[in-house]
Amino acid sequence: MMTNPGNRLTQGQFSFLPDLTDEQITKQIKYALNHGWAVSVEYTDDPHPRNTYWEMFGNPMFDLKDPAGILMEINNCRKTFPNHYIRVTAFNSARGTESPAMSYLVNRPKQEPGFGLVRQEAEGRSIRYTVHAYATDKAEMERY
Amino acid sequence: MSESPDLNEIASEVVDLEAEFRGSNIQEVLDKLDRELIGLVPVKTRIREVAALLLVDRLRKQFELTSETPTLHMCFTGNPGTGKTTVAMRMGEILKRLGYVREGHLVTVTRDDLVGQYIGHTAPKTKEVIKKAMGGVLFIDEAYYLYKPENERDYGAESIEILLQVMENNRDDLVVILAGYKDKMDKFFQSNPGMRSRIAHHIDFPDYRPDELLAIAKLMLADQNYHFSPSAEEAFVRYLKLRMTMEHFSNARSVRNALDRARLRQANRLFGRRSGPMTRDDLMTLEAEDVLASRVFSEGQLDQETV
Numbered sequence: 522m523m524t525n526p527g528n529r530l531t532q533g534q535f536s537f538l539p540d541l542t543d544e545q546i547t548k549q550i551k552y553a554l555n556h557g558w559a560v561s562v563e564y565t566d567d568p569h570p571r572n573t574y575w576e577m578f579g580n581p582m583f584d585l586k587d588p589a590g591i592l593m594e595i596n597n598c599r600k601t602f603p604n605h606y607i608r609v610t611a612f613n614s615a616r617g618t619e620s621p622a623m624s625y626l627v628n629r630p631k632q633e634p635g636f637g638l639v640r641q642e643a644e645g646r647s648i649r650y651t652v653h654a655y656a657t658d659k660a661e662m663e664r665y
Numbered sequence: 666m667s668e669s670p671d672l673n674e675i676a677s678e679v680v681d682l683e684a685e686f687r688g689s690n691i692q693e694v695l696d697k698l699d700r701e702l703i704g705l706v707p708v709k710t711r712i713r714e715v716a717a718l719l720l721v722d723r724l725r726k727q728f729e730l731t732s733e734t735p736t737l738h739m740c741f742t743g744n745p746g747t748g749k750t751t752v753a754m755r756m757g758e759i760l761k762r763l764g765y766v767r768e769g770h771l772v773t774v775t776r777d778d779l780v781g782q783y784i785g786h787t788a789p790k791t792k793e794v795i796k797k798a799m800g801g802v803l804f805i806d807e808a809y810y811l812y813k814p815e816n817e818r819d820y821g822a823e824s825i826e827i828l829l830q831v832m833e834n835n836r837d838d839l840v841v842i843l844a845g846y847k848d849k850m851d852k853f854f855q856s857n858p859g860m861r862s863r864i865a866h867h868i869d870f871p872d873y874r875p876d877e878l879l880a881i882a883k884l885m886l887a888d889q890n891y892h893f894s895p896s897a898e899e900a901f902v903r904y905l906k907l908r909m910t911m912e913h914f915s916n917a918r919s920v921r922n923a924l925d926r927a928r929l930r931q932a933n934r935l936f937g938r939r940s941g942p943m944t945r946d947d948l949m950t951l952e953a954e955d956v957l958a959s960r961v962f963s964e965g966q967l968d969q970e971t972v
Contacts, residue, residue, distance in 0.1 A: 590797070
């Protein structure tokens, strides 16, 4: 049964929508900046849902007023890793929150093979399930 | 062709420059500039020109007469205390009103903020500053320090290179203003011709005349709810005349320091007669003796806190 045709990765905001255009990304960044959140760009080629910590592309950007600078970083990252997953994260440092307030994909590989379900037979007749990204069978940087 | 009547229609359409001008509230900003900045005629003229250009550009856009965005990178030269930083601050606001920059904030940096201390440190540092300034104005004070010709391995050149690239490619995103003393900036541009050609506006800030300095002094006092007594004003005119011939005279900054010291003496004077009654006016008035106590008069030399 194909529940996710095309195997598009659905993580973070807007992931069920068509990919955001640069203009839409700019508006989302502006929203984050207006709230005073620090925006950062991250990338990975291991998109397992439990892989929370992606690689940072440069430092998080504090004290920015305008999205142009962040869009510039996003485009730099796209140029360096055209076939990786890239996401933009906005970190809310307000006391009591101190966690990402927004996170959305801005780049995905051309081919997304998706995830397979691995069943492990355990004691008795119980079965343990695990999610496995087909791409991670290959070495890093060769996955997509 | 079916489009030609439409084009004709557009060509004959009339736009109202006056309405556009009023709508943009530019006059308000220019008036404020006139009110709060004494003198500086060449500066104000240039700002007015830039404002006019941007306004006309906006109208042209309505007729789809596209032209490249004008470069607005500027260089302010002038002696100390002639208002370079003050004008730069205003610039952000003005350009925002004109819709040239999106945010209009001012990021003030010097060499330390741009140039790193070891290999590979400069580029990220400069880029971070540039990113912060995007959507606004990047003000580089004493820009000539960026380039140190006596040291070949100085990282300043790397910083300049990145700046040049951004000034060219991200013209829509930020306006760069360089500031510094005239002779040093001239030398700086001589060794960086690329920088010179990328800056469209070179504005020279003239020194203030004595009467302008007095007007500045009055404005500064009014801002802090003080005023001169008639005799104090006359004394201050004499003070300015003497002070201007001395060394380390830095225009409005010297005026501010002189006023700060006069306030100090006024407070001391009031404190000396604390037993008597005091009116609101007493607390606001600087008397002649507050000005005349300066060593500029007695010994013909600077007060201890120079400059």
